[in-house]
Amino acid sequence: MADPAVILAISGSLRAESYNTELLAEAVSVAPPAARLVTWGDLVSIPAFSEDNENDAGPAVHALRAAIAGAGAVLIATPEYNGSLPGQLKNALDWASRPFPDNVLRDKPVAIIGASPSPGGTARAQTDARKVLTAIGARVLQAEVLVPHAYRQFDSTGRLVDDDLRHQLERLVAELHTCGLTAGDETNATAA
Numbered sequence: 001m002a003d004p005a006v007i008l009a010i011s012g013s014l015r016a017e018s019y020n021t022e023l024l025a026e027a028v029s030v031a032p033p034a035a036r037l038v039t040w041g042d043l044v045s046i047p048a049f050s051e052d053n054e055n056d057a058g059p060a061v062h063a064l065r066a067a068i069a070g071a072g073a074v075l076i077a078t079p080e081y082n083g084s085l086p087g088q089l090k091n092a093l094d095w096a097s098r099p100f101p102d103n104v105l106r107d108k109p110v111a112i113i114g115a116s117p118s119p120g121g122t123a124r125a126q127t128d129a130r131k132v133l134t135a136i137g138a139r140v141l142q143a144e145v146l147v148p149h150a151y152r153q154f155d156s157t158g159r160l161v162d163d164d165l166r167h168q169l170e171r172l173v174a175e176l177h178t179c180g181l182t183a184g185d186e187t188n189a190t191a192a
């Protein structure tokens with residue numbers, strides 16, 4: 001049973017000093033008081049997906065699926081690797097997509113954000129992440145936040161220094177929170 005107020009925050013980076021993980025921490029700071037951002041941080045434990053083993057997913061995949069199922073919405077911060085989303089994030093999404101079509105991401109509101117040192121700010125990675133999540137059946141928000149030149153965007157406490165970017169993030173998290181609550185209402189109405 002999902003808690004509609006919970007937004008599951010997933011960083012697509014495995015890096016200790018990740019800009020994308022930092023961006024999710026900022027999302028926690030700007031979230032509306034009624035929203036509860038819960039970070040899922042075990043991307044490193046997700047095994048390589050194989051259809052041969054998909055009925056023997058293992059504890060990390062079960063935990064990921066349970067965390068998604070328990071949330072009203074999901075916020076993904078993706079790095080950009082070679083013009084796309086990182087392989088381990090795609091791999092985790094492939095696991096979450098099974099069984100298809102009744103997977104835990106189906107009709108789940110999802111927002112995508114990202115930070116990169118390059119001027120593009122993960123635009124290409126976000127386009128691909130959007131394509132993948134749409135194929136899985138998630139309800140992907142149009143709103144996005146692109147953080148270019150990430151090395152100069154955070155102060156020493158991890159706050160975004162650019163007011164416009166911070167407000168964009170604030171608006172996106174608020175919209176995602178509302179979508180999570182609404183999706184919960186729709187699910188309850190269907191069940192009743």
Ligand SMILES: Cc1cc2nc3c(=O)[nH]c(=O)nc-3n(C[C@H](O)[C@H](O)[C@H](O)COP(=O)(O)O)c2cc1C
Nearest residue numbers: 013015018019020021079080081082083116117118
């Ligand atoms: C294999 C590899 C490929 C990369 N390709 C891109 C790219 O296509 N576009 C880009 O903006 N940054 C690229 N980068 C730089 C990453 O955006 C940068 O390492 C970033 O800090 C990763 O995100 P993180 O800080 O959240 O770990 C690449 C880095 C690596 C290691």
